[in-house]
Amino acid sequence: RDLQDLLLSGGEPLYVRVAREASSWNRADNLGLVAGATDLQSLAAVRAAAPDLWILAPGVGAQGGDLEKAVRAGIRADGLGLLITTSRSLARAEDPGREARELRLAINAVRASPRQAAPGELQGPNANLADGLLEAGCVRFGTFTLKSGAASPIYLDLRRLVSHPGLLARAAAAYLPLLATLSYDRLAPLPYAALPIGAVISQQTSRPMVYPRKEVKEHGTKAEVEGEFLEGETVVVVDDVATTGGSKFEAIERLQGVGLRVLDVVVLIDRQSGASEALARAGFRLHSVFRLTDLIIHWERSGSISSRQADEVRRFLAGAEPAPR
Structure with missing residues (x-):
């Protein structure tokens, strides 16, 4: 984080500039970004800087990331664009298949009910x-x-x-x-x-x-x-x-x-x-x-x-x- 949070001369965090540049480089639709689901503000900032890229968001489950909040912070306008990894939760589950299905249902439930910002809400x-x-x-x-x-x-x-x-x-x-x-x-x-x-x-x-x-x-x-x-x-x-x-x-x-x-x-x-x-x-x-x-x-x-x-x-x-x- 010592590097990614550095402020550039224009006042923009380095990680946001990287996300914006990556978005401009994605001419063949073959670039993606990684942004942790445990830092929702950074995840939302990366999504704002790169509205079209796919984002891999580790951290949900054992690391403490909130599934619903991560989806809302990182999902694209089309309801796609976010890959959520929950390796430990699945690996340690008694029935990994059922756990995976439940996670899919939970993700799709959030996608089906996008949250609207309240009037005057800062984001x-x-x-x-x-x-x-x-x-x-x-x-x-x-x-x-x-x-x-x-x-x-x-x-x-x-x-x-x-x-x-x-x-x-x-x-x-x-x-x-x-x-x-x-x-x-x-x-x-x-x-x-x-x-x-x-x-x-x-x-x-x-x-x-x-x-x-x-x-x-x-x-x-x-x-x-x-x-x-x-x-x-x-x-x-x-x-x-x-x-x-x-x-x-x-x-x-x-x-x-x-x-x-x-x-x-x-x-x-x-x-x-x-x-x-x-x-x-x-x-x-x-x-x-x-x-x-x-x-x-x-x-x-x-x-x-x-x-x-x-x-x-x-x-x-x-x-x-x-x-x-």
Whole structure:
């Protein structure tokens, strides 16, 4: 695992890159992959990277792998593509033939009833990223005073990502599917939290970046926007969190002031506190990797936060008074 879990410069685990490359090499339909059934997240990530390849998944039975979960994580869209080995279970069975038939029936039962993801459910790399943000202290629960003066039961501090290079790379990589659907010339990350995120995305995509200054320089070039650009180019605003949208409008105004065009804003987390609606009214589109409510559901289901903590955040988002302690 020391090698397979290494993060490449783009933030992608080595084993996922190998799976993706193998998928591109499979021109004669003669390549397959091995992914253990005891590591469901990795199995699901391999399937996502190589949707058409056959996967050999050892580990069900004596090694502790769960048959149903392994099938759901590794099966192809056509219901095939997964070879499950249960050598010890069969070899040690009193009646290996009956055991094999029962395993076949169990596999086919799962195939016949594919599980649909629940609304807002996080899966694969995004679920891992959500867990990493919580573990790194980028999300905290308690009582915090926001810039607006409101008391919030949750605080998002993605500036901490700079102290976790691997997590920073994974966070930046999570923006890529959203950015791939947009048309733009340059990235425009906002100071301060989004600057390192934007720099990593720039490396991952080879797209140049500029950034609007928070404070206009009173010396030198007195630039409001740093970096090279041409008037009329389109930039996509990149930020860590969207709350009301106020900071986005300030940045957009500076970008437009130097002749740049803005259509889209991309963030890691939408706090669902009015930013999307406010930006839409002004003609801008907000795209987010996560909605805060979906993160709360994920952490509550995984046991990472208590139901009380989850309910306090939901009440806050709904504008209700916090429950008495």
